[in-house]
Amino acid sequence: MLNNYFKTQLERLFEPADISINGHRRWDIQIHQPLVFQRVITEGNLGLGEAYMDCWWDCHDLEEFFFRLLSSKVDEQIVTPAMLAGKWIGKTFNLQRPSRAFTVGKHHYDTGNDLFETMLDKRMIYSCGYWKETEDLDEAQEKKLRLVFDKLQLKPGMHILDIGCGWGGAARFAAEEYGVSVTAITVSAEQARFAREQCKGLPVTIEVTDYRAIQDSFDRIYSIGMFEHVGHKNYRNYFRMINRCLKPDGITLLHTIGSNTPCTNGDPWSCKYIFPNSMLPSASQITKNYEGLFTLEDWHVFTYDYSLTLKAWHENFEKQWPKLRTRYNERFQRMWRYYLLSFSGSFRARSIQLWQILLSKNGLPGRTAIPR
Structure with a gap:
């Protein structure tokens, strides 16, 4: 009954x-x-x-x-008890404090390089591709990297900071294609090990550290798919750190998933199984926390492209599952499928967004054409 x-x-x-x-x-x-x-x-x-x-x-x-x-x-x-509890905990505690900074690295990014190698593009870029005039994942990710680095106006000899470098694909591309040196940081030991191998022989330094520990000075700073782990209690400190480490004529780019409304906690399922302590920033939370520190130069929305990216990852994952099943069980397969396809549907429905936000420390001089 x-x-x-x-x-x-x-x-x-x-x-x-x-x-x-x-x-x-x-x-x-x-x-x-x-x-x-x-x-x-x-x-x-x-x-x-x-x-x-x-x-x-x-x-x-x-x-x-x-x-x-x-x-x-x-x-x-x-509205469930878990959701109400999550909101209270998120408002009360700083779940992304320094002592918990490495949690998501151990839980998610250290899952296994074999999994990500079979799922991602050849550079192992674990963020939204840019599908302008292409239907190929490798090309979509290269177009995204060029979009990021052209927006940042990279020039040979610059020193760049990559916050949340993943497996080093972006840092390697910047060093090879733009002639810059890169300091790249991650909270995942597995990612760092792979990235150091990928970037061997290039002016790229890979460090396992929290962003709050960075003290050096840089010409450009970017983060691609990392801000979702910063947390609303730390947004202002994140932008203060960028401001402190960026040279006077510096530019920073933030590539992040975004929420349509301000929130103080993540989805209970994805926080439990995929991204512990994750939290999507809203537009108002971002602008409120960079105001007085940076000038907004561009806000680029290409949300649907993330749906395409996730579907491409899912296709690769299912195709390569026979090679993975010796290490991962059926429950993991269903969890991963649920993760990729639920997120793809979310982006297609515009329930969540994808943004690239370009900020300058003291304003870009003259008229600047922002790449698209």
Whole structure:
């Protein structure tokens, strides 16, 4: 009787998204365990994601399922104890304080280089590609790197800081293509080991350190896909650090996922299984915290490109799964699939955004054409 109540509630929630339970369209969900209804209604996305990982339900087209769900704002109608607790904890505690800075590195980025090598492009760039006039992942990531470095107006001999360098692909590209020297930092020991090998023989230094420890002076500073781990209590200190380390005529670029509204905590499922302590900044949170330190030069939105990037990663992941299954089990496969396709649907629905923000320390002189 109680389960019928939860099923009716879920059907009512799904109705605006035109999603049916046990329907025949590719975005309809197939139920294998009836307890999933209660789990979703009482636990929201945490319960939905865990139930999928546990094989309680399936969907032929998860990306379309999430696109419809989030386009209809169904997620905004469910408030769970975990969500309320997350908001309180996020407002009360600094989950991204220095002592916790390396948590996401150990949990996510140290998962295994074999996983990321099979999923990502040839340079192992783990952030949104730029799909202008291309349908190829490698090319999309190269176009993104050129976009970033052309916006920064790199010149040979400059000293650059890469905050959150990943596996070193961006730092290597900057050194090889633009003739600059790069100090690149990460919180992942596995990434650092791989990046040092990738950048061997180039003027690139890879350090495992928190951004708050940086003291040197740089001509340009950028971060690509790292700001999501900074946390709202640290945004001002992040920009103060950039301001302190950037030379007077310096420029900085922030490439980040963004939230449509200010928030103080991350999604319970993704924080538990994918990115611990992650938190998406809103536009107002970013502008509020750089004001008085920087001049805004450009705000570039290309959100849909992240949906394309995630679908390309998912395609690579599924294609290479036979090589990975000796190290990772089926539950991991379902978790990773849920992660990639739910995020892809979120970007396509514009539930979350992708921004490149260009800031100068003292204003760019004259008329400047910002690359697109």
